[in-house]
Amino acid sequence: xxxxxxxxxxxxxxxGRISILNCDYTNSMFDYFLWYKKYPAExxxxxxxxxxxxxxxxxxRFTVFLNKSAKHLSLHIVPSQPGDSAVYFCACLxxxxxxxxxxxxxxxxxx
Amino acid sequence: xxxxxxxxxxxxxxMGQEVTLRCKPxxxxxxxxxxxxxMMRGLELxxxxxxNVPIDDSGMPEDRFSAKMPNASFSTLKIQPSEPRDSAVYFCASSxxxxxxxxxxxxxxxxxxxx
Numbered sequence: 001x002x003x004x005x006x007x008x009x010x011x012x013x014x015x016g017r018i019s020i021l022n023c024d025y026t027n028s029m030f031d032y033f034l035w036y037k038k039y040p041a042e043x044x045x046x047x048x049x050x051x052x053x054x055x056x057x058x059x060x061r062f063t064v065f066l067n068k069s070a071k072h073l074s075l076h077i078v079p080s081q082p083g084d085s086a087v088y089f090c091a092c093l094x095x096x097x098x099x100x101x102x103x104x105x106x107x108x109x110x111x
Numbered sequence: 112x113x114x115x116x117x118x119x120x121x122x123x124x125x126m127g128q129e130v131t132l133r134c135k136p137x138x139x140x141x142x143x144x145x146x147x148x149x150m151m152r153g154l155e156l157x158x159x160x161x162x163n164v165p166i167d168d169s170g171m172p173e174d175r176f177s178a179k180m181p182n183a184s185f186s187t188l189k190i191q192p193s194e195p196r197d198s199a200v201y202f203c204a205s206s207x208x209x210x211x212x213x214x215x216x217x218x219x220x221x222x223x224x225x226x
Contacts, residue, residue, distance in 0.1 A: 002152070036215075043115070043202055043217025044154070089154060097142065098167065099215065103153035 003027050004092050006102035014110050019077040021105050023090030026071065030100075032093035033066060035075045037086045038104070044089055048075070080109045113137075117203050117218035125226050129191040132221045134203030135184055142206040144215065145178055145188050149199045157201075160186065193225045 005024045013019045021035075031052040036044035050057040050064045050073075057064050063076045073090055087106050091099045116135040124130055136143050145157040158168045163180045171178070175194070180186040190197055204217045 004153075006153075041219065043204070043219050044215075045217070046214055091154075097159055097161075098156060100156075101146075101154035103151070 002103070003094075004090060004100050004102040006088075006090060006105050008105050009103070010106040010108070012108045012110060013080045015082060016079045019075075019080045019084065019107055019109065021075040021077075021088050021090075021107065023073040023075075023102055024071060025073065025092050025100075027092070027094065027100075028068075028071065030092040030094060033064070033073050034091045034093075034099070035062075035064060036089045036091060036101075038089065039086050047088075077107075080107075082109050082111050085109045115203055115205050115216050115218035117201075117221055119221060120219065121222045121224075123224045123226065124193055126194055127192040128225075129189065130193045130197075130223060130225075132188040132201050132203075132223070134186045134188070134218060136186070136203070136205030137207070137216055138184065140205035140207035140216070141183070143180060143186050144204040144206075145186070146202040146204060146217075147199045148202060148220070154202070157188070190223075193223075195225045198223055198225050 003026050034049040035047040037047045038044040048059050048062050048064050050066050065074045085108050087104045089101050089104045091101045118133045143160040146154045148154050157170045158178045159166050160180045178188045200220045202220045204215045
């Protein structure tokens with residue numbers, strides 16, 4: 001039973017436009033959320049996070065939005081660049097150490 | 112800092128053989144995780160060590176899987192006997208100084224193929 005779902009396996013966006021990646025979760029006890037980015041043949045790297053006490057966190061071109069009532073998380077990338085092409089995983093923290101990851105969304109930014 | 116180092120990068124073996132994956136965490140990190148990545152289930156936590164002690168192994172799929180951390184700089188994940196359904200990418204990750212900052216540092220992974 002997947003507690004964290006990324007329903008879009010892939011997404012293509014034109015360079016310069018906005019990329020929106022979505023993530024849904026089922027466990028209302030999750031209170032810390034993250035996005036990781038993964039290039040081929042590399043491990044995931046931390047991108048941005050948000051605590052459940054906030055609804056938005058911004059870091060440069062990357063913004064994470066949290067809608068607790070809908071149990072929904074999204075990552076906005078503006079403007080998108082070809083170097084952003086990667087697989088993006090959302091992760092939710094359960095307890096003090098257990099990060100539960102989604103299945104990932106492959107983003108392709110077209111030049 | 113060399114980051115988290117995993118070996119081998121690729122492993123191809125036959126069903127029934129023993130497979131050992133290795134991980135060297137970042138020096139000073141006291142938390143170590145083994146994850147498995149598959150298309151269907153994404154990244155699944157297999158086992159979590161804190162200060163070399165296994166804290167949570169509830170994600171280890173079967174008794175065929177075992178993990179050890181004999182010291183702060185080395186961990187192994189062993190599959191014996193291996194089966195084709197074990198084919199996946201296995202990641203090791205380490206963290207230090209609190210897990211709520213999201214700073215899990217992953218190795219490059221081991222691509223395991225069991226024929």
